[in-house]
Amino acid sequence: xxxxxxxxxxxxxWPRQIIEKATGIYTGCDYTDDDLKRNxxxxxxxxxxxxxxxxxxxxxxxxxxxxxxxxxxxxxxxxAILSNFHLRHSKSHTGTATDEEFKKDWDxxxxxxxERWRNTYLAWLKFTGPLHIIxxxxxxxxxxxxxxxxxxxxxxPILHKRLxxxxxxxxxxxxxxxxxxxxxxxxxxxxxxxxxxYILVVENGIRLVKNK
Numbered sequence: 001x002x003x004x005x006x007x008x009x010x011x012x013x014w015p016r017q018i019i020e021k022a023t024g025i026y027t028g029c030d031y032t033d034d035d036l037k038r039n040x041x042x043x044x045x046x047x048x049x050x051x052x053x054x055x056x057x058x059x060x061x062x063x064x065x066x067x068x069x070x071x072x073x074x075x076x077x078x079x080a081i082l083s084n085f086h087l088r089h090s091k092s093h094t095g096t097a098t099d100e101e102f103k104k105d106w107d108x109x110x111x112x113x114x115e116r117w118r119n120t121y122l123a124w125l126k127f128t129g130p131l132h133i134i135x136x137x138x139x140x141x142x143x144x145x146x147x148x149x150x151x152x153x154x155x156x157p158i159l160h161k162r163l164x165x166x167x168x169x170x171x172x173x174x175x176x177x178x179x180x181x182x183x184x185x186x187x188x189x190x191x192x193x194x195x196x197x198y199i200l201v202v203e204n205g206i207r208l209v210k211n212k
Contacts, residue, residue, distance in 0.1 A: 001067050002067060003053065004016065004027065004053040005056050005072050007084075008084035008113075009081060010073050022158075023052050028045075029044045032045040047066075053154070068129050070132070074136065075135070076136070077113075077117045081110060125206065
């Protein structure tokens with residue numbers, strides 16, 4: 001099996017849409033997201049090797065051994081943590097948390113979320129099988145180049161008719177409504193200091209993997 005691994009809120013629904021159109025095969029998940037299943041992701045909770053990749057947020061050594069290859073999706077933690085906060089509170093991939101929920105839960109969630117973001121990527125960067133790293137931001141900025149590299153890693157041919165189909169998913173469908181506040185402004189100076197230190201650690205891990 002091939003993992004599509006990421007921290008929560010990293011936008012993996014979008015790559016799943018792309019992969020399904022590029023390969024013609026469903027993507028899977030190691031749990032069931034009823035919202036996604038209702039919207040056409042029929043591979044939820046299927047881990048029998050019949051799907052092209054399996055979405056996962058897990059990162060224990062035991063869990064990593066389940067997979068033979070892995071696609072590691074990395075998103076800026078400031079955006080990923082905020083995205084998952086909205087998801088957890090709104091119970092929707094397009095909903096948003098309320099002001100009251102921010103006042104009550106935001107600070108503790110940032111602390112826990114930042115640590116899990118770091119731990120997720122440090123664990124997967126030690127994956128011993130073939131590993132393909134894709135950044136969410138690069139997928140937005142260099143769409144076709146990133147898609148071609150991803151499809152090649154999955155060992156599928158790059159077919160022109162499928163690429164034309166993939167182009168219809170150039171912009172993510174499961175997007176939340178835009179809010180006026182920049183995500184970085186929601187974090188305190190101390191929180192930014194901690195998150196920035198985690199970013200440096202993960203970036204160093206990425207460099208080590210790429211230099212192997």
